[in-house]
Amino acid sequence: MEWIERFIEAKLNPIYRAHYALWIHWWPLWRALYSGRNIQRKWEQFSLVKEGQYFLDYGCGTGDFTIPAARIVGKRGKVYALDCFPRQLKIVEKKSRKAGLSNIETILSNNNTGLPDECIDIVWMCDVLHEIEQRRAVLEDIHRVLKKDGILAIHDSMRDKVLSYTTGLFSLTGRDDKLLRFVK
Numbered sequence: 001m002e003w004i005e006r007f008i009e010a011k012l013n014p015i016y017r018a019h020y021a022l023w024i025h026w027w028p029l030w031r032a033l034y035s036g037r038n039i040q041r042k043w044e045q046f047s048l049v050k051e052g053q054y055f056l057d058y059g060c061g062t063g064d065f066t067i068p069a070a071r072i073v074g075k076r077g078k079v080y081a082l083d084c085f086p087r088q089l090k091i092v093e094k095k096s097r098k099a100g101l102s103n104i105e106t107i108l109s110n111n112n113t114g115l116p117d118e119c120i121d122i123v124w125m126c127d128v129l130h131e132i133e134q135r136r137a138v139l140e141d142i143h144r145v146l147k148k149d150g151i152l153a154i155h156d157s158m159r160d161k162v163l164s165y166t167t168g169l170f171s172l173t174g175r176d177d178k179l180l181r182f183v184k
């Protein structure tokens, strides 16, 4: 179904934009009522997020993982919330203010973090890699910003297909259903 993949990848088209204009209303509910908690349990299971870490939420959407991550990393840590849609980032900023968090910084981008080299402890990409057009270029930038002992955690429905984009950049250290964990 290559044409479907191509269609999805042509994300700048109006249908994709309209989809995301509506998406912001139902997605947080889906995360709050069901899927978010299940995925977050894996953070605990694999000790992924810790106090003091610098955390990059790549394709943060409405911040359903940004906010919990910011609470865990605390004042000594920081969360960078990156998305290609300003609408999503506005929601993250609003949620952050409401939660009284001061350790979240939003980044508007569709392919480049703009962060310094080796400054991030963990990169979290949840249900986003399959949507990214320039997957390899994005992963190369993530490789650059990740610390030597940092972790890249990708949760994606592409499962094994993820490996075709990470090979040569990252080594797989563990997997659990849709969640793949890598180091440099």
Ligand SMILES: C[S@@+](CC[C@H](N)C(=O)[O-])C[C@H]1O[C@@H](n2cnc3c(N)ncnc32)[C@H](O)[C@@H]1O
Residues within 6 Å of the ligand: 020, 031, 058, 059, 060, 061, 062, 063, 064, 065, 082, 083, 084, 085, 088, 109, 110, 111, 125, 126, 127, 128, 131, 132, 133
């Ligand atoms: C399905 S949502 C997942 C949101 C969030 N990670 C979560 O799991 O709740 C995918 C998000 O990735 C963003 N996205 C898609 N392509 C992107 C790109 N090239 N760069 C940055 N963000 C992107 C979309 O705008 C959307 O907010």
